[in-house]
Amino acid sequence: MTPLDLGGPISTETRINDRIRVPEVRLIGPGGEQVGIVRVEDALRVAQEADLDLVEVAPDARPPVCKIMDYGKFKYETAQKARESRKNQQQTVIKEQKLRPKIDDHDYATKRGHVMRFLEAGSKVKVTIMFRGREQSRPELGFRLLQRLASDVADLGFVETSAKQDGRNMTMVLAPHKGAKTRVKAQTAAQQTAQRGAAPGSSAPAGGDAAAGSAPAPEAEAASPQ
Template sequence: MRIEDALRLAIDADMDLVEVAPEARPPVCKIMDYGKFKYEAAQKARESRRNQQQTVIKEQKLRPKIDDHDYETKKRNVERFLDSGNKVKVTIMFRGREQSRPELGFRLLQRLASDVAELGFIETNARQDGRNMTMVLAPHRGQKTRVKAQQTPTRAERDSAAASEPASETEAPQAG
């Protein structure tokens, strides 16, 4: 159909001529209310954004010659991050002569990964990049939904909690 004819039909129907598929050959147009079309497109975009998962990457920095107590503290932080459903980027910073011994950092990252294996897995293997060596740990699948389920009470729990609250008593007449 020619554009002029389509425009005339749209004007007669008191609607707009909207191009819905510009890449198609020939381009596809529809006669519709453009305001409603824009509103529905915005609703679809908002819905798709709501269904996206937001990934948060926490970072934990270590040194190759870390003391046992400090290592345990850093490991606890990594466990806490993984337990809450976040990814963790573990960075080992090398200084001076430490750069000639990258195997120390690699062993430390492997030790950390094996210590937190029940909470997460290695998403990106240890990789040297300048003075730093990095590795990314990710929580096991479904970890984030499990955390949300633990935090929000179920409907039955809320109902039982509401039923167990004492009802407000009526006020007794006051003696004057």
């Protein structure tokens, strides 16, 4: 267990053991039980007898609240929670793809390919339809184009933010499905395997011919008893 006089730097946010310089504390036992208000000397003695630490968990309370615990374990669990919190708060990368409302099929296919690669990589995609001149009077063109794109990439992502007008532009945000990248890799590997199996010169056709040649054999065996 952690000794009462811990060596090394101690966080200024957490006072422990003899660094708690108040006459009384509200004590919480190692099992979470409420002990009540006791002299700090008594609280330190109880912690030492349990081979644990006295940790100030609510310094702003009157009197401060202290708990008897293993401070080393407390620091480790606090650090773990902080790391998990930072991981959950990491912002997802947002890519952007711009299209014109009257885009031709070739350009559309190219742009769609970019969107698919972004989603496969786990990135969100902000799709922007840029209107010019009289095109601004035809917002339905933008809506239809965004709906078409969302449908074409539905296996990889979903509409996180529906299409909305933003000045002369119209935007929509697509987000990747969980596990989309792994699923696409698996599908690609399966397709490659199937193509190799169907390639000329493979053993499959030869096996088929051999099977066909041996088909009459059961009839001959059936006739032999007569």
